[in-house]
Amino acid sequence: MTERIPQTSSTSRRNLLFGAAAVSAGAFLTACTSNENNASAGTGKQQAGGVDDKPGKKVTIGFAGPQADHGWLNAINQNAKERAKQYEDVTLEITEGSNDTAQQIGQIETLINKKVDVLVILPADGKALTQVGLKAMRAGIPVVNLDRVFASQQAYRCWVGGDNYGMGLNAGHYIGEQLKDKKNAKVVELAGIDNLELTRQRTQGFDDALKNYPNIKKVGRQAAEFTVESGQSKMAGLLQAHPDFDALWNHDDDQGVGAERAIEQAGRDGFLMVGGAGSRKVMDTIKAGNSVLKATVLYPPTMSASAIDLARALGQGKGVSGMAELEIPASITLYSAVVTKDNVDDYLPTGFN
Structure with a gap:
């Protein structure tokens, strides 16, 4: 499992623990906008409460992640793809993924040039890719920074990751x-x-x-x-x-x-x-x-499905159901639930291969 968010532990704990009352990433992000229907979570099996799958403004989301050379990273890619398929109004432009920073920067720049509406980026190296995150934001493309954090908060609109x-x-x-x-x-x-x-x-x-x-x-x-x-x-x-x-x-x-x-x-x-x-x-x-x-x-790979939810909300100018604010949060830290024989059936749908 390759490197993720390089925050100090105190910083991580101070981030918004959105969903700490819930017990997994599949439930942590209840919705982007209010709704009537439920949709299955990133794996396509579990139900994530409150996801608004009613078609709205069409949004093109660019997704750039690292090479899926680890079970968790492969699950990140799969969760993003499956989540995007649930939305009639979402088009997902996904890169092949690379652990080479120069190659990943090139892939992201291609997505910027395509003028996607929102970018979801899990950088191979957060520090090394900060400049391309800044480039996207300056081009008016909001960035959802997934897991490995960029070195500057100006390089992303929202960060979503594990604790x-x-x-x-x-x-x-x-x-x-x-x-x-x-x-x-x-x-x-x-x-x-x-x-x-x-x-x-x-x-x-x-x-x-x-x-x-x-x-x-x-x-x-x-x-x-x-x-x-x-x-x-x-x-x-x-x-x-x-x-x-x-x-x-x-x-x-x-x-x-x-x-x-x-x-x-x-x-x-x-x-x-x-x-x-x-x-x-x-x-x-x-x-x-x-x-x-x-x-x-x-350390839930369903975070990428939640990142797609957030990217869609950003592209449609919407907020998150259940919160008073009109905008989505700037930072979301997932809860690290302990799975035992007593509760494993609740988490089986989120398990990755």
């Missing part, structure tokens, strides 16, 4: 509650890429949560690379170094596939595992209840 600090915080509190009565409990952490701000935020949130449980000590940490292979090799190292622990928090469900392989090969159990992001495979495993994997903390 990395909140992921760690909620994972830590879940584990803490499971182990609060165990004396001298031990936990280990399988992190993501350490030079990414998102990884540091997830670890900080996790560590802060554990401060509330003096009986729990984090005894080991390894940084993987958000891939199956790295998850397997780094988890094997953790298992070898720590023959006894009570819980594992893994930052990413894709690398968690490799972590599970290492755990099975080592014949280890007797601890609980918490994942991160919300893949369908992980949710199916949680529901089956026959693995050390007991929960996952969401």
Whole structure:
């Protein structure tokens, strides 16, 4: 899973937690304008309350994301496409996606030259693509900045993304509650890429949560690379170094596939595992209840479907239902819900492959 919003944890928490009362991105953005009908969410399966699918002013939305070389990133693209299909008044101009910043800048400039009405951009590198965001805004094309934030607020009209600090915080509190009565409990952490701000935020949130449980000590940490292979090799190292622990928090469900392989090969159990992001495979495993994997903390790729909703509202000059303001918010931070066997059926439609 590649880099996302490089905000400090305090900044992230101060952003508008629109939908914190809801439990997933599929429900966090209830509507752009009031309506009578419901439409299914980004996957085309779940129902997102309050989406206004009554045709209005025609809007052309340009969508530019990175290369879908990770399950979560592929889900970002699919959610955007499926959401746009629900609207008769939306035309989606989508780029191939690239992790090369120069190529992505060129793709966005092409969309600007086509004079699309609104742009939705998930930049491969927020800082590097700030200038092209500014160029679009100066051309009168509002930008919905998805997940990885631009370096200047002038480069976007609205930012929509996940809460990395909140992921760690909620994972830590879940584990803490499971182990609060165990004396001298031990936990280990399988992190993501350490030079990414998102990884540091997830670890900080996790560590802060554990401060509330003096009986729990984090005894080991390894940084993987958000891939199956790295998850397997780094988890094997953790298992070898720590023959006894009570819980594992893994930052990413894709690398968690490799972590599970290492755990099975080592014949280890007797601890609980918490994942991160919300893949369908992980949710199916949680529901089956026959693995050390007991929960996952969401980083919802349905945010791209919500970005399409917001872009459509911007193009039609509308606001968000349920809010007093005439304009859409400037910043929306998604809630990192914890999915367990008790609530997994509610989240299965949002799980990504």
